[in-house]
Amino acid sequence: MDVILVLKAIVMGVVEGLTEFLPISSTGHLILVGNLLNFDDARAKLFDVVIQFGAILAVCWEFRKKIGTTVGGLTRRDDVHSRRFAWNVVIACLPAVVLGLLFGGLIKEYLFSPVPVALAAVIGGFVILWVERRARRNGPLAMTAENGIRVDHIVATPGGSAHEAAHHGSARVHSLEALRWTDALKVGFAQCLALIPGTSRSGATIIGGMLFGLERKVATEFSFFLAIPIIFGASAHDLYKARHSLQADDLGLLLIGLIAALVSALVCVRWLLRFISNHDFTVFAYYRIVFGLVILVAAYGFGEWQIA
Numbered sequence: 001m002d003v004i005l006v007l008k009a010i011v012m013g014v015v016e017g018l019t020e021f022l023p024i025s026s027t028g029h030l031i032l033v034g035n036l037l038n039f040d041d042a043r044a045k046l047f048d049v050v051i052q053f054g055a056i057l058a059v060c061w062e063f064r065k066k067i068g069t070t071v072g073g074l075t076r077r078d079d080v081h082s083r084r085f086a087w088n089v090v091i092a093c094l095p096a097v098v099l100g101l102l103f104g105g106l107i108k109e110y111l112f113s114p115v116p117v118a119l120a121a122v123i124g125g126f127v128i129l130w131v132e133r134r135a136r137r138n139g140p141l142a143m144t145a146e147n148g149i150r151v152d153h154i155v156a157t158p159g160g161s162a163h164e165a166a167h168h169g170s171a172r173v174h175s176l177e178a179l180r181w182t183d184a185l186k187v188g189f190a191q192c193l194a195l196i197p198g199t200s201r202s203g204a205t206i207i208g209g210m211l212f213g214l215e216r217k218v219a220t221e222f223s224f225f226l227a228i229p230i231i232f233g234a235s236a237h238d239l240y241k242a243r244h245s246l247q248a249d250d251l252g253l254l255l256i257g258l259i260a261a262l263v264s265a266l267v268c269v270r271w272l273l274r275f276i277s278n279h280d281f282t283v284f285a286y287y288r289i290v291f292g293l294v295i296l297v298a299a300y301g302f303g304e305w306q307i308a
Contacts, residue, residue, distance in 0.1 A: 013260025023203030054261030120198030
């Protein structure tokens with residue numbers, strides 16, 4: 001096996017794993033890195049599909065208890081929470097599935113190029129800045145001269161103290177179990193924006209969820225769960241269409257990339273869950289803006305990129 005190809009597979013797998021669940025667009029990064037590594041032919045596109053499975057397996061492993069509880073609860077009549085959560089995932093996935101089947105081919109034909117990816121990255125960055133600024137303005141950090149806290153924005157939580165409630169800010173949904181089907185549907189419509197390459201599926205669902213009243217951690221975890229059926233389904237569909245391109249000689253390379261994506265995604269998911277407990281997504285917004293500008297400069301200043 002070619003050592004250079006192995007190194008490229010590892011790099012691409014790590015890039016996929018690190019960017020799939022951060023609100024910075026894995027597609028944009030795979031396009032950029034694939035171009036830099038000269039790894040952007042038809043075989044590379046098949047490779048991109050396979051390494052997504054590795055990233056999703058990481059989420060399945062990290063949330064295996066919740067997944068097991070939900071699946072097991074579907075067979076018990078008294079487990080209302082599991083059935084409601086499962087239905088919420090299905091409801092949130094439907095809009096993207098329908099639009100993806102209708103327009104997926106056109107999107108890949110016309111939007112998988114540097115300029116649309118860059119514009120989506122930059123616009124998404126400004127949207128994140130706006131949502132975070134809105135959250136700070138409406139949240140518990142808005143102060144009054146009288147007692148230091150705007151009590152009209154403190155939200156009571158079952159069994160929680162006033163301080164814990166204040167920590168949630170103006171969010172309305174503080175647990176996955178409290179998610180309503182209308183909340184799931186709204187997040188599902190936000191997820192449709194991720195059909196545009198460069199938008200970021202995780203960014204669209206997390207920021208969309210926050211905009212619709214989900215607490216930051218709840219929006220992030222729900223985004224992870226939505227990724228499982230969406231990416232599994234999309235990857236399986238693309239893999240089936242490209243099945244004739246599969247060659248036995250490529251299996252080793254695909255496995256290496258998948259493992260690299262799995263390990264790096266697992267590290268990234270655990271890190272992100274810790275990060276959001278004390279930070280917002282502003283740093284990712286600025287990163288997206290810079291990243292989008294870098295793509296534009298590279299596309300127009302240092303050669304042309306062509307997506308076959």
